[in-house]
Amino acid sequence: MARHPEICPACFARLEAEAKRCPRCGALMAELSARDYREKLLRALMHPLAEVRMRAVIALGLRAEPETADALAQCALSHPTDVVEGLEVVERLRDWPKTEARDAALIRLSAHPSRLVRRAAARACSIIANRGLIHA
Structure with a gap:
């Protein structure tokens, strides 16, 4: 499983290191990583x-x-x-x-x-x- 930054790039909430989805805004980390x-x-x-x-x-x-x-x-x-x-x-x-x-x-x-x-x-x-x- 990929490590993500511990802050959601969409809403800037704190995340667990292995989170796939932000618990605050629901953003998927894989989708956010794919943005240009x-x-x-x-x-x-x-x-x-x-x-x-x-x-x-x-x-x-x-x-x-x-x-x-x-x-x-x-x-x-x-x-x-x-x-x-x-x-x-x-x-x-x-x-x-x-x-x-x-x-x-x-x-x-x-x-x-x-x-x-x-x-x-x-x-x-x-x-x-x-x-x-x-x-x-």
């Missing part, structure tokens, strides 16, 4: 531990897939007191190629509760607009 990497990273953005979320932010940021921009912005907005995470999301999005999704995410982040994140997002929008890199 991007889906696992997107799921990690909802993790209660900031370190896990930050690793996912960095990995998704490096992948620069436009369909993940909204999830990155939502992660930063869902954790308004984690300013470092919010700034990292802005920095990663700023470096992406020009897409509507990237621009929309940066615009959303310009309304972040943290003034530092708001300013960084507004600055990123201004820089990419000045370089002609904003999606028209």
